[in-house]
Amino acid sequence: MLQELQQLKDLVLKGGFDSESQQQVSSLESRLHEIAVKENLADNPIVKPYIAYLQAEIDRSELLLKTDKKLTDRERDALFVRMELADQFVSIFSGKQRAAIEEEIKRLLHVATNS
DSSP states (O other), X not given: OHHHHHHHHHHHHHTTOOHHHHHHHHHHHHHHHHHHHHHHHHTSXXXXXXXXXXXXXXXXXXXXXXXXXXXXXXXXXXXXXXXXXXXXXXXXXHSXXXXXXXXXXXXXXXXXXXX
């Protein structure tokens, strides 16, 4: 992916594209770097157990929502909030964001090469 990003940078930054396009490429590069740092942090021995705990909480909450018919609306709402918060944190480290940025880089590279 770094090769595609470099190709995009070369095309946009050296190819006379407008400043908005140049800023977009710089932003993609920054976001990709930030995600790489977060993914490396996920391998930290202190962070790993917390991520595993949050994933277990997501799984537990889903199971309760599927199987416990006696939950009140308030309890269901609390489980949904817990799942959402845990998922937001886990998704930072999961690589989902990287995939979205990689797709955006491919799309922009296609547009830039066909312009």
